[in-house]
Every structure is written in structure tokens, then in C-alpha cells.
Amino acid sequence: MNTDKTMSSVLSLKDIVQIKGERLVLDHLSIDLHPGELIALLGPNGAGKSSLLEIAAGLGASHQGEISFGNVLLHHMSAAQRSQRIGFLPQRGEIAWPLDVITFVGLGRLPHQGRFTSQRSEADHHAIAAALEETGVEMMHDRGVDTLSGGELSRVLLARVLAGEPEWLMLDEPMTGLDPGHQFELCDLLRKLTSDGKGIIVTLHDLSLAAHLADRIILLNEGKLIADGTPREVLTASRIHEVYGVACDVQDSSSAGLSLTLRPEHRAKVFSS
């Protein structure tokens, strides 16, 4: 159990470089990530979002640079410590077997259980129940994960991460495949977790959704940090055009917030160049 409910640790990435084969995937990135703000990691396909997220979670392939978690270096932490403090949701979360929801969510407790046995303690049962309740999936606890709709599944996936009671949640494209209603529902849940003091980073493809959801946006392109700031600061028409190769109208109103309208005609340039 995470006894001090005050604040999670600050995560700082210093001078991260990752090279895969001949390709420079991440190019000298330095970012400080603070808990309590909802951070969206944006960028076109291949920009390095997932690679950066994996590295920040301590799961990345070989790279240079340093990641400190509070006052310890991430690579000095044991796998068990790291996995207790950082919850990670892989892209298109694979579930190999048709487990029922409560068993699946229970897998999130593995970092807190023995290395070679999986006896559940009181704390485990409590955390699983809390995660089911927080995500509103208690009602479906005995259903198979293979029978869930996309919206239900996304909440169950998040419940699995929450069951581990991590300080940080790193979610790789949690919104993909969700309709707008379910996207907003998940946004509300993430906002609530942020206000509880959890650190949250999500990678997203939907710029409007990022503008709606995030306190802070980190925009990557070809492994470089392009912009880092509030949605208003980062999501400008010229920058979106530069990074994504699409024209965009950005309207900023105090009532509706930032609204983005993408126009596809410029997309052809990306392919012809």
C-alpha cells in the first residue's frame, strides 16, 4: 500500500538518446515530469512517443541518458520497486487468455506479491476492489475480458494499472478505438486521478482530445522535442502544419476552450515529398 498519499515523485529525463539500427529514435531529450498535471505526449507516427514512454517507465531498449525518479536513478531501482511505483499500459494491450475481469485486474498486483508465488494479501484484495470501483467496472467483475465492449475494456485495462497503486501511470494510446463519449469518460477518470496526486502521461493521436484533456502537452517529431507547454502554447496552426503536414484552424474561446479543425488537402504534400 502506498501510505503517503501526498505527492508522487518528480520524474526527470536528462539527455535521452535512443538509436535503433541506423535510426535516431530519440534525439537528446530532456524533460521534467511533475505529478498532478495531466501530460499528453503527441507527435506523428514514428515520432518516438512510445519509445519515450517506455524509457520513462524503465522498460526501454538500450539508450543513453539518465532518468531520475524522485531522488533515485531509475536504473538503480529493482524491477519490483520500479513496477510498484510506475504503472504502464502497453499500446493495444494484449490479453492472451479470456480471463474474467477480476482476475485480469488482479494481475496488476503482481509487483506486490512474491517473486515465485502469487498469494494474495488483504492489501491486494483491497486494492483490486478499489481499482474496480474507481473505474466503475465492479458490476462486470465476473465477465470475461473477451466479452467486453471497447469502452468497457478500456476501463478494465486502466483498472489493471490502478490495482498496482502506482505513483505514476504511463498509458500508451489508451483512447484508440473509443467513441467520443467513451473518450470523454476516460478523460474525466484521468483528470480525477491527476487531482488525487498521481502522475499521468498519455500518448495520443487526437489533437482536439489532447487540447481538451491535457494540462501540458509535449510534442515530438522525429525524436526531437518540438514544443512543451500548455495546449494553448503548443497547439498552434503553424506548428501543427509543420509537424503533421496538415492545415489546421485553431479557435480559442474562453467558453469552449481550444478547438481545432483539421483540413486534409495539404496531406498530399507529405507523401509526394
Next chain:
Amino acid sequence: MKYFLSQKKLIAMLSAVVTILGIVSLASGRVWIGPEQWLSLDSLSQTLMWDLRLPRTLLGLMVGASLGLCGAALQGFTRNPLADPALLGISAMAALGAILSIYLGLSGLEPWVLAAAAITGAFVGIVLLILLSGLAHTITSFILVGVILQTLASAGVALTLSMSDNPWASDEIINWLLGSLQDRSWEDFLFALPGVLIGSACILLTRPALDALSLGEIGARALGVNLRNTQWLLALGVGLVSGSCVAATGEIGFVGFIVPHLLRPLVGNLPSKLLIPSAFAGGAMVLAADIAVRFSPGAQELKLGVAMTLIGAPFFLMLLLKMRRQSA
């Protein structure tokens, strides 16, 4: 709604089945010796029971349990319901190891050499399997590498056969390929036992990792699992267990593939919960098949390994068709 059983209930039921089959297996043979006669046996029946039927029964139980356990563990590790030590060529590699030791005359030196050679073969097999299929276990890559290993091992066996000038050697080699429990002694059982016990312990240690792997590789690593350690622990375990079994009885296929598949829904699909019930059910299945073989009309000719394959192959085909329908 789900209707799976608690682990305890399932194991209690399976132990009851195993006990009954054990009794039937001890009683059956060319002469039926029912339990009511066990306390007043004449010396001939005593020898028959003690030197032939008891080791045969224990060996069948052990081999079946081992195959069930290995199959369940391999299926959990690869997230692939088709994985099985025999199907993936691991047993064939163990047989090749055993046969090479016979051909080279090493097996005559010390009684344990043959088991060690089979274990080495199985270990080489599973290591090759893991290395060649990479950590990207798609069903196709795993099965393909398994087919390659199987073919390679068969070629090795055929080569050994054709080079062997001793007619006895060929006979013995054929016995390996068609697994059997016939005429096994205490020695066969006792030489296999340590490898099976140590290997099973290694396999059981991977339980939390197998559960975590339900989330895929990166998901498992995010839960703190060290995949490399898991992989080596499992390779060592499966190598020891399936190598020891092949050394004792030759190749018996499909048990490790059918048993976990049938039990999976009953344990709620969680890989860790599948291991021990699969061991019990594997023991029961091999005992049942061996009893059936003893009662079959051509008992002298029909080998247990052949019988298992006759049952297993259609089952495999059925599962394959079902998977194809699901993915279509």
C-alpha cells in the same frame, strides 16, 4: 456465467480419478489381479505386481504428469494453446540425444548416461526453439521452428539408424520413437525421478511470470518480470522434465497439448492455476491410455505413443479448425 471450480475441488477430483486409474492399472494385465487379492498374493503374482506393474503404473503417472505440466507451462509462456513438448520438437530432440548415446556406446558405461543424454537433447531443443523463434512469439514462428526441430531430429535419428551396424541398436532406437510403458523397471522410474522433480520445481517457480505474460512481453516487464530469467528457468525445467521422461519411456506426444487445453476453462484461464491440475490430469490420461493399450486386441503391437498420437492428432486438427473459425 463462468462455471469454473476452485483449485482445491478440481485437484481433489483429479486425485480421485488418478487413484482409481492407478488401482485399475495395477490390477490389469494378462492376468487380472483385483485389489481384493492384493493382501494374499502368491510369490509369482507378488513379483508381477512389484517388479512390473507398480513401476509401470508409477512411470505412467510420472510421465503423464510431467507432460501435462510442461505443456501447460509452455502454453502459458508462449501464449499459444498449441504448444507442447512433443509438438515443438523438444521430445524428438531428447530422443535424438538418447539414441546418439546408444549409438556411440555411451549409454552402456553408466546407467544414468542415457537420461543425461536425453535431458541434454531436450535442453538443446528448447534453447534452439527460444533462440530461433525470437521473443516475438507468433504462433506461426513457434510452430515453424518446432517443425524444423522435429524434422532435424528425425533426420538425425534416421542418420544414426542407417549408420548403425548393430541390428539390436535399430530395434532399440525404434522403441524410443514409439513411446511405451511396456516392460519398464524400477530403474527406469528411479533414474527419471530426480530430473522430473528438480525440473518441475523450476517450472513451478515461473508461475507469477506466466500470469504476467498474459499481458504480453512489455506488459509482463512492466509488472517487474525478468523475462530472460523466466525463459532460462523454464528451459531448464522443461529440458530436465521432458528429457528424463523421454529417457524412460520414449516419445509420447499430445498429452501436454490436450490436457491443458481441456482444463483451461475450468481454472478460469489463468496460466499459474493450470499447472498443477494439468499434471494430475496428464497422469490420469497416460494411465488411462496405457490401460486401454493393455486391453486392446493387438496389445503386443500397439505402442502407447502410437495410441496417443491416434487420439491426439484429430484433436489437434479440431482445435486448429476452431482457431481458424475464430480468427476468420
